[in-house]
Amino acid sequence: MLILQLFVRYFESNSLQHGCFSQVMLLFWYMRVWLKQLHTGAQWYNIPEEKQTPLQRVAARTQGLVTLGNAVTLLGGGLTLLGLFWAFYIPGYAGLIAIGCGRLLDILDGYLARRTKTSSPFGEGLDAAVDKLTAVTALTLFLIHGNGQFVVIFLLLLIEEMATAVLILWSRRHGIVLHPSRLGKYTTFALWTAIMCLFLGFAAAVDTQFMSFFYILLGLFIAGVAVILRWWAFGQYLRAARKARRTKE
Secondary structure (H helix, E strand, O other), X not given: OHHHHHHHHHHHHOOOOOOHHHHHHHXXXXXXXXXXXXXXXXXXXXXXXXXXXXXXXXXXXXXXXOOHHHHHHHHHHHHHHHHHHHHHHOOOOHHHHHHHHHHHHHHHHHHHHHHOOOOOHHHHHHHHHHHHHHHHHHHHHXXXXXOXXXXXXXXXXXXXXXXXXXXXXXXHHOOOOOOOOHHHHHXXXXXXXXXXXXXXXXXXXXXXHHHHHHHHHHHHHHHHHHHHHHHHHHHHHHHHXXXXXXXXX
16 A cells, blocks of 8 residues: 555656656655655664674665565565466476475565564565465465365455455555454464365375365365454454554544
């Protein structure tokens, strides 16, 4: 939402009489201001430069864009997306391994950010955006290529993902920051466990029908639990946003 506000301010302050070069320079200036606003909440912000670690200096000079945590976040997201398309279109376990590695990196990025003291609002937002992108991609692919028994469960999960994204954007617009809850993290773990069980079922169908049926049934059960937990977590986010809104008023 901050990016959207950035572009709105840019176009409101611009006019057709400005040249193309002026417009580009003004846009870059707004982007720098936006990044600096996110930069002020970073772990290294109040640390003098002479006391910063090399990784903190790189993060500070790039307004929080270049950090070890952000690099791992993007690598994990890329591996997860690659694994998803691989698992759907190329039979075997390679896609499943890529998804597993991507999800492990998603767990590791936050630890590395805290360990190197380079965590920031931008890094947190990037992690959440990558999580949403991978989850929505996975759910959409299951809806497109899955069988009838997947449709209701994954449609409910996809609607919840979109509803949470809209709530977060609305909260940002009103100056409210919603941090991931513990329940939200548990539901994300349940969702990806269900997805990996389903992929195991698809891959096992080549060898044995019994194990394929077992993994698919287990995956559907965990996905059903994820639906309940996801909507419960959404209710928590909604209550937190309302409470914060009333407090600000």
